[in-house]
Amino acid sequence: MQSGDKNIQWYQTKFKAFEQSLNGEKAAAVHSLRRDAMRWFAELGFPTTRQEEWRFTNVLPISKLEFHPILRFESNGITRDRMRPYLIEGAIQLVFINGMYASELSDRGALQRDVIAGGLSDIMKKNPEKIKPYLANQVKGEENGFTALNTAFLRDGACILVPRDIVLERPIQMLFVASDSSFPYLSQPRNLIIAGVHSQFKIAETFVGVAQNTYLTNSVTEIVLEDQAIVEHDKVQRESLNAYHIGTTHLRMNAGSSYTSNVFSLGGSIVRNNNSVELAAEGIECTLNGLSLGAGTQVIDNHTAIDHAMPHCNSHELYKAILDGASKGVFNGKIFVRKDAQKTDAKQTNKTLLLSDDTTINTKPQLEIFADDVKCTHGATIGQLDAEQVFYLRSRGIDLASARDILTFAFAADIVNRVTIEPLRAQLEEAIQRGLKQSHRV
């Protein structure tokens, strides 16, 4: 534990410097959250493979390094031109550099009445009363070392507040750009998304590394869907292949609301997505989809947890992975069905396509059911490309390599086609086609 202790000290020192820089802001309520979280971090440290939740994903490469927390905005030479391939045309674009809101690079256009969308730090100052009931309500920082670290250095991130009855015509994009750097740094966006009663909108969360440097993105996103709200949330992660990405999303859903999440993991060296959903009332529809593309020595871990607390809720889950090279995939899908959650309909599917002999997948459905009138199913498949399908394509004149590409892309397209933000889907298709071609060459 020597190196672990040393590591905790590194962040404690950084925290002290951060506190000193805050001056008067230290009195703000948010700072007591930070202090608590720092204490938790000192107790928890980074997770190890001895913990069940982290058994298959070793974050030692992360805990060994000394990352510099980014607490101040700097553009680091990032221009809109540079971001062009990742921006979603027609969307409300919120841009962040290393986790800090870049208002100059953002394009909010004319926001619809009463809609708030921008940097959390600004909005916390301007509308503290709107933030207070929600911030760190679902993720306090005591969950694990990563959420503790995020909360301890809570500074900025995306904040989207859509009041009741508002239907957003344009999707909202949160583009998190990681700049190049000569030292390893820590980007920790803290995002808050509140969908008011009867509101409806789509959000795209894009993470992009513009260089091949080493950094850690450790993001935490808290989302609340009030009654009858409808939200599509697409997350596309294209970090540098030398970067680490830990993404935690906690979602609370209220009566009759509907949420669809599509999580695409393309980049990153070690990637962990924690996606937790609380179905807190009746009549909820929750859909969680994911697609991971692993190559080289990438480790891509998706942990999902759906808590059916109330009756008459449906959850559907489809996570897919395409693994090549010596990459590793992890899927852990928890579904809790509590005593009162009668008439629950929960379906979980995990499918993995292995393109090489050196890949590993650990898949674990974890269903805990305490109600007696429910429908819960789960299934996992792991396999290679279907030889019959490959032959069918070849028998029509398509060469072996193209047949494999077509079938592999079709496996991915199943998830890509669920994204309804058209320009994002086009970006994804291109990135995935390119990613698959590259991985074949390795």
Added chain:
Amino acid sequence: MSLLEINDLHASVNGTEILRGINLTVNVGEIHAIMGPNGSGKSTLAGVLAGKEAYTVSSGQVLYRGKNLLDMAPEERAREGLFLAFQYPVEIPGVNNSYFLKAALNAIRKHKGLEELDAIDFLTMIKQKVKLIEMDESFLNRPVNEGFSGGEKKRNEIFHMAVLQPTLSILDETDSGLDIDALRIVSEGVNKLRSKENATVVVTHYQRLLNYIVPDFVHVLVEGRIVKSGGKDLALKLEDLGYDWVREETGQAV
């Protein structure tokens, strides 16, 4: 030169010999029917010709337009004009029918030194061809065979054949599982595609299909050998007397 010349072909699956000396010659403009009881090796013969990897050819020779067919990869055979209509067409979720056909057709055209068809020309062409099998245009954008009924799958095979315009088509039990309407549509499709420049080998268990696709030659396959060949009347006789008659007449064990 014959289009297809099979000489003393022996092939096995998992060490079991299925084909035990096939001899067959097919010329352009001809329709051949290969009939035989279950397990006689009909589908194995079709699979070996198309290049299925599960089969091992132990001896013999197959010449296609004078070239050694068995040396070619499955896609090369297709590009040279060989086509297999599958007994069990494979479902390909996530790949739509027209995208798939465009990739296939352009691969074949490229091989022939022709320019690739652009999207508009291709679409115009396939919209014409889909009428041949009496399907509406939505058929083009559905994933290949996914969720198709048995009859739709067989019609899709004939549609592929119409688009790719092969020189030698092998129809493997295309009639199995078809109702009378689908049988008529499929057969009419095959007949319309018939020309002096191409040839068809129809593999079937029953004579019924041959009422619609009238063969020039009928061959009876029993236990991996063609034991009897004749004209279309042979099929009728088989229908009346059953395969046991051939076995008795040719001295094959029952």
